Structure formats: structure tokens, C-alpha cells
Amino acid sequence: MRSLVLLALLFAFIGLSSSTIYWKNAMDMKKDLQNQIDWVLQSINDKDNKLYIELVQQGSTFDWFLADRKHNIKNIVIQEAKFMDDVFQLVQGIGLVYDKSETKSPFYVRLGMFKNGKTRTGYMMYDALSCADPYCTFHNN
Numbered sequence: 001m002r003s004l005v006l007l008a009l010l011f012a013f014i015g016l017s018s019s020t021i022y023w024k025n026a027m028d029m030k031k032d033l034q035n036q037i038d039w040v041l042q043s044i045n046d047k048d049n050k051l052y053i054e055l056v057q058q059g060s061t062f063d064w065f066l067a068d069r070k071h072n073i074k075n076i077v078i079q080e081a082k083f084m085d086d087v088f089q090l091v092q093g094i095g096l097v098y099d100k101s102e103t104k105s106p107f108y109v110r111l112g113m114f115k116n117g118k119t120r121t122g123y124m125m126y127d128a129l130s131c132a133d134p135y136c137t138f139h140n141n
Contacts, residue, residue: 036125
């Protein structure tokens with residue numbers, strides 16, 4: 001009986017340790033970047049400047065990208081994302097920007113975010129660059 005309990009505990013610890021490792025090393029960068037973009041756009045829609053400042057590095061290319069068009073963006077849909085750098089924990093992705101006015105065509109943008117434990121999402125946006133096509137190049141900064 002005692003050996004069955006020990007065996008059950010062993011399997012429980014193995015299961016918990018593997019799920020913890022997966023949790024610490026998120027595998028779906030596309031989902032994480034989409035979540036970050038959704039939070040940023042929601043902060044703009046809610047006029048929650050405190051949240052916006054928490055999620056976006058002030059003065060960054062992403063901040064400037066949104067400066068003139070943030071009230072016209074309907075949505076940004078992430079097409080792909082990659083983990084770019086272990087040291088700075090950078091994530092870059094390609095998104096398709098949809099305008100609130102249906103007359104303007106969507107356009108591509110390369111986006112970047114980095115890990116930040118002080119934000120509620122765990123990331124902070126820092127980079128944005130408009131692209132002519134979905135083949136925007138990823139690069140290490």
C-alpha cells in the first residue's frame with residue numbers, strides 16, 4: 001500500500017514539474033503578441049492612459065506608430081510571431097492592421113515586444129514598422 005502511494009506521488013510530481021516548465025517557457029508567441037495588442041487597443045478604446053503607459057514603452061517606435069492613427073485602428077491581427085532573443089527576451093511579429101473606415105485597405109506592420117514583469121501582461125510593446133507586404137523581415141535589435 002505504501003509503495004502505491006509513493007508511486008502515485010512520484011507521477012504527480014513528474015506531471016506538475018513538466019507543466020510548470022511549459023508554463024515558464026510559453027510556446028505560442030503569436031498568441032502572446034495578439035493578447036498584448038488586444039490589451040493595448042482596449043486601453044485606447046477605454047481611454048485608460050495609465051494602462052496604455054504600462055503596456056507601451058513611451059517614445060518608442062510603437063508609441064509613435066500609434067500616435068497619429070490609434071483612434072482609427074479597428075484591429076490588428078497577428079499573422080506570425082517569433083521569439084528573437086534570449087538575453088533581452090524579445091518577440092517580433094507581423095500583424096495586419098484594419099482601419100475603422102472600411103474604405104482603407106489593411107496594411108502590414110512588423111511589431112516588437114519584450115518581457116517586462118511589471119506589466120499585467122508580462123510584456124511591453126516597443127517596435128512598429130509599416131510594411132508593404134507580409135514578408136516584413138524579422139531582425140535582432
